[in-house]
Amino acid sequence: MKQDLHPKYYNDAVVKCACGNTFTTGSTNPELKVDVCSQCHPFYTGKQKVLDTGGRIEKFMKKYNMKNEGK
Template sequence: MKAEIHPTYYSDAKVTCVCGNTFTTGSTLKELNIDICSACHPFYTGKQKLVDTEGRVEKFKKKYANFYNKNQSN
């Protein structure tokens, strides 16, 4: 390895999830903030959780609301 071109590696980096779960891992950042972890991810918990950070579901519903209503009346 070349000297002084690699970032500092922290073997005890603290990871904090929005659900409140914290754990340590190795990283080039000392602290990490994440949105989803294994404690709150639907695959691991068995609970379905909709993560829509940009309003895509509402945009879809608004766009196709009239189409759905037309088909219901026929």
């Protein structure tokens, strides 16, 4: 077998989120930077936002001749 085939594994790799939350996990990288974690993800926080950028919802409703009853 080849020697040194597998990458180095770090048991205490630090994960840094864009929201400022940090935690440790195991990884082949010593530091990981993520955009969303369980502390700021809308699914886990229950603070889901519906973003209508550029009126896409209204455009869809108009295209298919539907009424927007959700508002």
